[in-house]
Amino acid sequence: MSQNLTLLYLTDLYYPAKGRNYYEEDLYITSQLKEHFNILIGNPQQALGFLDKADSIVFRNTGPVAYYQEYFNEFVNKVKQNEIPTFNSFDGKADMKGKQYLLDLFEQDFPVIPTINSFDKLHLLPNSDQYIIKLKNGADSIGMEKVSKEELNNTKLEDKLIQPFIDFEYEVSFYFINDEFQYALYAPDKSKRWELKAYKVSEEDLEFAQKFIRWNNMKRGIQRVDACKLKDGSLLLVELEDLNPFLSLESLNEESRDKFLQNFIKALKAIPSKL
Structure with missing residues (x-):
């Protein structure tokens, strides 16, 4: 038992996520963690007042930080100044920093959905009748829209990305703790992306997912590789x-x-109380 260690577990229990119940998942997780740690459950927009109470901070289902970006930036700065370890660590290069990484990975020939941010690069995309427009700093499908080729010409691209509409078979997600693969889930019906089932991972699938985990090179945390x-x-x-x-x-x-959960608890116990 590590009851002397206190975790500040940040989650937004009231965030209305489509197809997901944040509160159910986090209440279940904290019910397991309380056997090993002292647990303080807090809202991500009220975290600053509790930093002196925590040995470590677990940043979980907090909703898109775009809704409270200024507060989040102050929180990250304070955490770093006070050398409080977080899980996830704030050193990721992917969604943690917006969608720029999709542009970078596409330019580096990684297997990503082709992504551009200007009309003069349109020739780099496969020909498509429809396109997906995403906000460069969006999350949780905020600001995402599907447009025709004709509508694309009238789209203002400031802080936006263009991707071709991909007619895929299904979506699959690979879940990692630190750099260790845990499980995979997929949505057999692509119109119901949150009705998930267990996915049997092939060696090729795992190598695909691990390629992005290695690229991100994050110190610690849970990562989800979403693919089509x-x-x-x-x-x-x-x-x-x-x-x-x-x-x-x-x-x-x-x-x-x-x-x-056992692997999650093990990873949390391995975090030093001060970096």
């Missing part, structure tokens, strides 16, 4: 969620869920 499976069987990255990925634990069987 194409008709030819290949995978393309949709996003790399490295800040506060929802875990869909309710979609796991008891054995897989227990194994994940």
